[in-house]
Amino acid sequence: MSTAVPEPGPKDAVTTHAAAGPDVDVVAIAPDPEVAAGIIEDTPLEDIFDAGTTAQAQEIxxxxxxxxxxLLPMLHLVQSVQGYVSQEGIAFCAKQLDLSDAEVSAVATFYTMYKRKPCxxxxxxxxxxxxxxxxxxxxIYKRLQTHLGSEEEPLGHNETAGTPNEPGSITLxxxxxxAACDLAPVIQxxxxxxxxxxxxxxVALVDALRAGKxxxxxxxxxxxxxKGAELQLAGFFPExxxxxxxxxxxxxxxxxxLRGAKLAQERGWVAPVAQDVPLPEVEKK
Incomplete structure (x- = not known):
């Protein structure tokens, strides 16, 4: 007896893939070329990434x-303009770097620092x-989920309270x-x-951010x-x-x-000096 979709075990499946769930943005992950072309035709790249952004791309x-x-700083540049890496952003990077959209998408979808939805x-x-x-x-995370959302509908991972890119909006x-275990728990x-x-x-922190502080x-x-942080990550700072x-x-x-380093300094602790040890002989082939 076959199964509808692949499952562990010896049974054959009617199809060779499982359909994506309703929360998966299939176009964002692996855009259909026809859909992607339609998006770009509707919004020319020049309308999003102006001459100034193109000049910054060339400087990078x-x-x-x-x-x-x-490519990595270029994707940060795209996010500094749009607040995420859109299909148009992928096409812009591909055009500037003479890469295929697929090559850029493979990188943009690998790293979590590149957002596929507006931040x-x-x-x-x-x-x-x-x-x-x-x-x-x-x-803390659960408290912020309900504080930025509600008890009935807590804000999910990489979801935004408010309108993306608008003042006071927050993506959680x-x-x-x-990398701050000595100061746990931490938020960035x-x-x-x-x-x-x-x-x-x-809670006080996100409330201050929502209030424009x-x-x-x-x-x-x-x-x-x-967006400002993304521009800095692309390598651009005030003159x-x-x-x-x-x-x-x-x-x-x-x-x-610095506590450990300070104690070592006060007590005169030093690391032992490394000694040169001859490498073992390797049998010649």
């Missing part, structure tokens, strides 16, 4: 000996990896390790750290918008030196991070 490309190496003004990432989860990260995501807003969070602190991160540069320093300068370490 000039940084690399091989043009295709510029809010702010991206709020809650670390839910082991230590943060144990210290309250899971509870649960993130894997944010547009990739800037807010350490030692609690449920109430997290920009709370100071625990460490790092002043808070930007998601004015004071504005540049304001955007990039900020303490990146915390007291907890």
């Amino acid at each position: 490309i000039s940084r690399y000996p091989m043009s295709r190496s510029a 809010g003004e702010h991206l709020v990432s809650v670390c839910t990896n082991t230590l943060c989860a144990a210290m309250g990260g899971d509870a 995501e649960h993130a894997e390790c944010l 807003v547009n990739y800037e750290y807010f350490d030692n969070q609690t449920e109430d602190k997290a 920009k709370p100071a991160p625990t460490r790092g540069a002043p808070l930007s918008t998601f 004015d030196e004071a504005a540049y320093r304001r955007d990039v300068d900020g303490p990146s370490q915390a007291v907890e991070t």
